[in-house]
Amino acid sequence: AQKVTQAQTEISVVEKEDVTLDCVYETRDTTYYLFWYKQPPSGELVFLIRRNSFDEQNEISGRYSWNFQKSTSSFNFTITASQVVDSAVYFCAKHGANSKLTFGKGITLSVRP
């Protein structure tokens, strides 16, 4: 199976700190897509970003930024100036040659005031 690995399981930071969530993936596909989702305590998975394998440009959206490096099979997510509302479980996921999303185990982020 082509795995998605999120080695960090829990991260705790103080508000306004920057935090980076790591994601490493395995793939045999030439074309693939990577995603990040946020799961707040309510349980719904909230889509954050989609990146295809041909686009290695980094992306910034407000306090969020993503660093995609094909050479190391990594797709890391950084939250700048974290806020309490960022507390959630964050999942990295990959779409390969079919419609099945393969998820990492998730990282629980706690932001303390």
Added chain:
Amino acid sequence: KAGVTQTPRYLIKTRGQQVTLSCSPISGHRSVSWYQQTPGQGLQFLFEYFSETQRNKGNFPGRFSGRQFSNSRSEMNVSTLELGDSALYLCASSGWASGGPGDTQYFGPGTRLTVL
């Protein structure tokens, strides 16, 4: 547009019973996927339906089944419930209409199933 809706939000069943969960996708989306989330196994893919046909299937026993209707609404059924079926069941819809992957999947709030 309204998001993905799932009913019911909570269910309590006993071992041996069967259960049916419902999912209404985002308007215009034709693909519906189902996932099971448990603390031990994480998020696991169950199956995907597109135009009333099962297009992909995960590694779950035959007790787990699903279907999709002509309006793209989908149901999943679990027969002969076991304690280990207790989980959050998430439905996702996407607009994937071609032979290629990659469309973003948008998730509903989930149905939390407890088996006693």
